[in-house]
Amino acid sequence: MATNSPYTVPLLINGKEVTTSNAFPVISPSTHKTIWNSSSASLEDVSSAISAARSAFPSWSKTKPAFRRNILLKAADILQSRTEECGNYMMQETGAEKLFSAGFNVPLTGEMLRDVAGRISGVMGSIPVCAEEGTSALVVKEPWGVVLGIAPWNAPYILGMRAVLYALAAGNTCILKGSELSPRCFWAIGSVLTEAGLPPGVLNILYHRPQDAAQITTTLIEHPAIKKINFTGSTAVGRIIAQTAGKNLKPVLLELGGKASAIVLEDADLKKAASQCALGAFLHSGQICMATERILVHRDIKAQFIEAFKGATEALFGSEKPAPVLIASAGVHKNKRLISEAVKAGAKVVHGDHEKDEAHPEINEVSKTRMRPIIVDCVNKDMELYHTESFGPSVSIIEISNEEEAMQIANDTEYGLSGAVFTENLARGLRIAKRIESGAIHINAMTVHDETNLPHGGTKMSGWGRFNGNWGIEEFLRIKTITYQE
Numbered sequence: 001m002a003t004n005s006p007y008t009v010p011l012l013i014n015g016k017e018v019t020t021s022n023a024f025p026v027i028s029p030s031t032h033k034t035i036w037n038s039s040s041a042s043l044e045d046v047s048s049a050i051s052a053a054r055s056a057f058p059s060w061s062k063t064k065p066a067f068r069r070n071i072l073l074k075a076a077d078i079l080q081s082r083t084e085e086c087g088n089y090m091m092q093e094t095g096a097e098k099l100f101s102a103g104f105n106v107p108l109t110g111e112m113l114r115d116v117a118g119r120i121s122g123v124m125g126s127i128p129v130c131a132e133e134g135t136s137a138l139v140v141k142e143p144w145g146v147v148l149g150i151a152p153w154n155a156p157y158i159l160g161m162r163a164v165l166y167a168l169a170a171g172n173t174c175i176l177k178g179s180e181l182s183p184r185c186f187w188a189i190g191s192v193l194t195e196a197g198l199p200p201g202v203l204n205i206l207y208h209r210p211q212d213a214a215q216i217t218t219t220l221i222e223h224p225a226i227k228k229i230n231f232t233g234s235t236a237v238g239r240i241i242a243q244t245a246g247k248n249l250k251p252v253l254l255e256l257g258g259k260a261s262a263i264v265l266e267d268a269d270l271k272k273a274a275s276q277c278a279l280g281a282f283l284h285s286g287q288i289c290m291a292t293e294r295i296l297v298h299r300d301i302k303a304q305f306i307e308a309f310k311g312a313t314e315a316l317f318g319s320e321k322p323a324p325v326l327i328a329s330a331g332v333h334k335n336k337r338l339i340s341e342a343v344k345a346g347a348k349v350v351h352g353d354h355e356k357d358e359a360h361p362e363i364n365e366v367s368k369t370r371m372r373p374i375i376v377d378c379v380n381k382d383m384e385l386y387h388t389e390s391f392g393p394s395v396s397i398i399e400i401s402n403e404e405e406a407m408q409i410a411n412d413t414e415y416g417l418s419g420a421v422f423t424e425n426l427a428r429g430l431r432i433a434k435r436i437e438s439g440a441i442h443i444n445a446m447t448v449h450d451e452t453n454l455p456h457g458g459t460k461m462s463g464w465g466r467f468n469g470n471w472g473i474e475e476f477l478r479i480k481t482i483t484y485q486e
Contacts, residue, residue, distance in 0.1 A: 006037075007036045007037070008023050008036065008037040008038065008039055009026070009036060009037070009038040009039060009183045009184045009187050009207075010039050010187065011039050011041055011045060011049075011204075011205060011206055011207070012187070012190040012191075012194070012203065012204055012205040013045060013048050013049050013052055013204050013206075014048065014049075014051075014052035014056075014200050014201045014204065015052075015194065015199070015200025015201060016200070018039065018045065019039050020039040020040055020041070020042065020045065022039075022040045022042070022209070023037040023038060023039055023040060024037065024038055024040055024180065024209045025037055025038075026038050026093060026180075026181075026182075026183060026184070028092050028093065028095065029094065029095040029325050029326065029327050029328065029369045030091075030092070030095045030325050030369075032369075035092050035093070036184065038180065038183040038184070038207060039183075039207070040180075040207070040208045040209045040212065041206040041207065041208045041212075041216060043215070043216070043219060045206065046206065046216060046219050046220060046223075049175050049204035049206055050146065050175065050220070050223050050225050050226070052200070052201035052204055053146040053173040053174065053175055053201055053202070053204055053225070054145075054146055054173070054225045055201055056173045056199060056200065056201030056202045057143075057145055057146060057172070057173045059199070060171060060172075060173055060199060060202050061142075061143050061171040061172070061173075062171075063171070065120040065121040065123075066121070068117075068120050068168070068169060068171075069117040069118070069120050069121065070117075070197075071193070071196050071197050071198055072113045072114070072116060072117035072120075072165075072168075072169065072196070073113070073114060073117045074196040074197060075113050075192050075193050075195075075196035075198075076110045076111075076113035076114045076117070078192050078195050078196055079106065079109060079110045079113065079192045080106075080107075080110050082188070082192065083102050083106045083107070084102060085188075086101075086102070086106050086157065086185070086188045086192075087101040087102025087103075087105070087106050088101075088102070089182075089184045089185050089188060090102075090105060090106075090156060090157065090182065090185050093153070093156075093181065093182040093183075093184060093185060094153055094154065094156070094181065094182050094185075094327055095285075095325030095326070095327060095369065096284060096325075097284075097324075100283065100284050105155055105156075105157045105158055106157055108157075108158055108450070108452070109157040109158050109161045111452050112158070112161055112162060112165060112452045112468075113161070113165065115452035115453060115469070116165055116166060116169045116452070116472070116473070117169075119169070119469070119470055119473055120169050120473070122470065123141055123170070123473060123477065124141075125138060125139050125140040125141050126138075126139045127139070130483065134485055134486045135483060135484070135485050135486075136483065136484055136485075136486065137481060137482065137483045137484075138481075138482040138483075138484075139479060139480070139481055139482075140479070140480050140482060141474075141477040141478070141479055141480075142171070142477065142478060142480055143167075143170050143171035143172040143476065143477060143478075144167075144172055144227040144228045144476060144477075144478055145172060145173070145225070145227040145228075146172065146173050146174070146175065146225045146226050146227055147164070147167040147172045147173070147174050147175075147226075147227065147228050147229070147230070147476060148174070148175050148177065148220050148221065148226050148228070148229045148230070149163025149164045149167065149174055149175070149176045149177070149229075149230050149231075150163065150177045150217070150229070150230070150231040150232070150233065150241070151163040151176065151177070151178055151179065151186070151232055151233075152179050152232055152233045153179035153181035153182040153185075153327060154284065154287045154288065154289075154327070155284075155288070156178065156179065156182045156185035156186060156189075157185060157188075157189065158450065159232050160176060160178055160185065160186050160189050161189055162467050162468070162472070163176055163230055163232065164176050164189075164203055165472075166467065166472035166473050166475060166476050167228075167230075167476040168198075168202065168203065169473055169476075170473050170476040170477045172227075172228075172476055173201065173202050173203070174202070174203050174204070175203075175204045175205075175206065175220065175226075176189070176190070176203065176204070176205045176206070177206050177207065177208075177216070177217065177220065178205060178206070178207045179207065180207050180208060180209065180210055181327060183207040186205055186207060187205065189205070190203060190205040217241070217244075218244055221241070221244045221245055221248060221250065222244070222248055226250065227250065228250060228251050228252070228253075228476065229241065229245050229250060229251070229252045229253070230252065230253040230254075230255075230465070230467075230475075231252065231253070231254055231255075231256075232254075232255045232256075232289075233256065234256065234257055235256040235257040235389075235414075235415070235461045235462070235463075238254045238256040238257075238463060241254070242254060252465075253457075253463075253464070253465030253466075253467070253475055254458075254463030254464055254465060255289070255417075255456070255457055255458060255462070255463045255465075255467065256289070256415075256417075256458060256461060256462050256463040257289055257389045257391070257415055257417070257461070257462060258289045258290055258291070258293070258389060258415045258416075258417035258418055258458065258462050259293045259294065259387070259388075259389050259413040259414075259415040260280070260290055260291060260292050260293055260294070260415075260417060260418045260419050260420070260438075260447035261292075261293070261294040261295070261296055261409065261410040261413075261419050261420075261436075261447075262276075262277050262280060262292045262294070262295045262296070262419065262420040262421075262422065262446070262447055263296045263400070263406045263407075263410060263419075263420065263421045263422065263432065264277070264295060264296065264297045264298065264301070264305055264422045265298050265403070265406070265421070265422060265423040265428070266298040266300045266301050267423050267424045267425060267428075268298075268301070268305075268422035268423055268424065268444075269422070269424060269444070270301065270304055270305055270308045271308060271312075272422070272444060273305065273308075273309075273422040273444075274305065274308035274309040274311065274312040275312045275316075276420070276422070276444070276445055276446040277292055277295055277309055277312070277395070277420075277446065278309060278312040278313045278315075278316050278317070278373075279316065279446050279448070280292035280420065280446030280447045280448050281293070281295075281313075281373070281393070281395040282313065282316070282317050282324070282373045282393050282395075283446075283448060285324040285325060285326050285331075285371070285392060285393045286390065286391065286392045286393040286394065286395075287326065287327065287331070287391055287392065288448055289417055289418075289462075290417055290418040290440075290447050290448045290449065290450070291391070291447065291448060292395060292420065292446060292447045292448075293389065293390060293395060293396065294379070294386070294395070294396045294397075294398055294409075294410075295309070295395060295396070295397050295398070296398050296399075296400045296406045296409055296410060297397055297398070297399060297400065298399075298400055298401070298402075298406075299399050299400065299401055302397075302399055306350055306375070306377065306397065309351075309375065309397075310350065310351045310375065313351060313373050313375065314351075317372070317373050317393075319372070322370075323370035323371060323372045324370065324371065324372065324373075324393055325369055325370055326369050326370070326371060326392060326393075327369070328369060329368035329369050331369075331371075331391060331392045332368060332369060332370070332371045332392070334390065334391075334392065335354070335371060335374070335390050335392035335393065335394045336354050336355075336371075338384055338385040338388060338390055338394065339354040339374055339376055339385065339394055340354060340355075341383065341384060341385070342376055342379055342383040342384070342385040342386075342396075343376075345380075345382060345383050346378060346380075347376050347377065347378045347379050347380075347383060347385070347396075348376070348377045348378050349374060349375070349376055349377075350375050350376070350377045350397070351373065351374065351375035352372050352373055352374035352375060353372075353374075354374050354394075356372075371392065371393050372393065373393045373394070373395075374393060374394040374395075375394075375395055375397065376394060376395070376396050376397065377397045378397075378399075379396035379397065379398050380398070381412065386398075387413065387414075389415065403428075403431075403432060406432065407432060407435050407436060410436050410438075411435075411436060411437050413460075414460055414461040415458070415460060415461050415462045416437045416438045416439060416458050416459035416460040416461070416462045417438060417439050417440070417457075417458035417459075417462035417463075418438060418439065418440045418441070418442070418447040418448070418449065418458075419433075419436050419438045419440070419441045419442070419447055420441065420442045420443070420444075420445060420446060420447045421433055421441060421442075421443050421444075422443075422444055423443070423444070426443065429443040429444070430443070437459055437460060438458070438459060438462075439455075439456070439457050439458040439459055439462065439466075440454075440456070450468075451468070452468055452469065453468065453469045454468055454469060455467070455468050455469060455471040455472075456468045
C-alpha cells in the first residue's frame with residue numbers, strides 16, 4: 001500500500017465493514033509518514049457492536065464443536081496464504097522487522113488457530129455422586145456470553161487473536177478492541193475469520209482515537225451485556241481496567257507488564273547464555289512483556305559473560321544494520337532517562353551509547369523512535385532502572401555471588417511474568433525455577449517464550465489468569481451445577 005493511499009481501515013460490526021467519518025491517521029514509526037487512515041468507533045458504534053454480539057450469541061453458543069473447529073482450521077489456512085500481506089501491515093504500523101512479523105507473529109497465530117480447533121471437542125463436564133440416595137447431579141460448562149478482548153500493538157496478531165480465539169472456541173461471542181497504533185493488523189484478524197465463515201456478529205472489531213479511549217473502554221466494560229473481559233497491556237492500564245470491572249463485578253483475565261530476570265550461573269554455557277540473553281533483551285527492540293530486563297550473573301564468570309554478551313548483541317543487532325525502531329519517541333526517552341539516572345548513581349554503560357541519536361538512513365534525519373541496544377553494568381536496587389520496566393532496548397547486569405542471592409533479586413520486583421536460568425545442572429535449574437515467583441521460567445533459553453499448548457500468564461503485578469491450550473478455553477467457560485431427583 002502506497003504511503004499516499006486514501007484507504008481508511010474499517011471497523012467490523014455485525015459482519016460488515018464500517019468506515020466512519022471521524023477517521024484518524026496511522027503513522028509509521030519507521031518513516032514518520034501517514035500510511036493510511038483508520039475509522040474511529042463512536043459510542044453508537046459501540047452500542048451496535050454489543051447489540052450484534054448479543055444477538056449472535058444464542059445461535060453461536062449452540063453450534064457443534066466440529067462447526068467451530070472447521071472455521072478455525074479454514075482461518076489458519078487463509079492466514080497462512082496471506083502471511084506476506086499481514087506481515088507487511090505489522091511492519092509498517094509497528095516498525096517490526098520481517099523476521100518478527102511475517103516470520104514469527106503470523107505463523108504462530110496460524111498455529112494457535114489449529115491448536116485451539118483441535119481442543120474444542122475436548123471440553124467436558126462431570127457427573128458427581130451425590131450424598132442423598134435418589135439425587136443425581138450434572139456439572140456442565142457453558143460460555144459466559146459476550147466477551148470483551150483488549151489487545152495491544154506490539155504483537156497484534158498473536159495477542160489480538162488470543163484475545164478472542166479461546167472465547168470463540170468456548171462458544172462466546174466477542175468484541176475485540178484493538179490498538180489505534182496498529183488497526184490494520186486487527187482488521188486483518190476480522191477479515192481472515194470472516195472469510196473463513198464466522199457468522200455475522202460473532203466477532204466485532206473496534207478501534208478509536210486516543211482521546212476517546214477512556215470513554216469507549218468504560219462504556220464497553222460497564223455495559224450489562226459484557227460478561228467477561230481480558231486485557232493484555234501495561235500494568236498501569238490493567239489496574240484501571242480491573243478497577244472498572246471490579247466496580248461492575250465482572251471477571252477479568254489480565255496479562256500485564258514484566259521485569260524478567262535471566263540468571264546466569266557459574267556453570268552456564270556462556271555462548272548459549274549470551275545469545276539467548278541478547279535475543280531475549282533486544283528482540284522487537286525490547287518491546288515484549290517477557291523481554292529480559294535484568295541479567296543476574298555470577299561474579300566468577302561476569303567478565304567473560306559480558307564479553308560474550310556484547311559479541312552476541314553485535315552479531316544480532318550490530319551497527320552495520322539500521323537502528324531498531326520503537327513504536328514511539330516516548331519509549332526512547334524513557335530508556336535514555338532510566339539509563340542516564342542509573343549512570344549518575346554509579347552504573348556503567350558497557351555496550352552502546354545512550355546519549356547518541358540514531359540517524360534514519362532512508363530519510364537522512366534524526367529519528368526519535370530509533371535506539372540501539374544498551375547494556376548497563378553495576379545496576380543496584382537504589383536505581384529506578386532496577387525496578388521499572390523499560391520496555392525498550394536496554395538491559396541491566398547485576399552481579400551475584402550465589403543461588404540464594406540470585407533468587408532474592410529475581411523475586412525483588414512487583415512483576416512476575418517470565419524468567420530464565422542458565423546452568424548445565426538441570427536439577428539445580430529446576431530447584432531455582434520452583435522458587436522464583438513467576439508465571440514461567442525457562443531453563444537454558446531466553447525469557448521470551450510463547451507456545452500454543454503451554455499456559456501463559458503472570459503473577460503479582462503481571463496479572464492473573466491464563467491464555468493458551470486447555471487453560472485458555474477453560475477461562476471462558478463458567479461452571480453450572482444441575483441436580484435432579486429420580
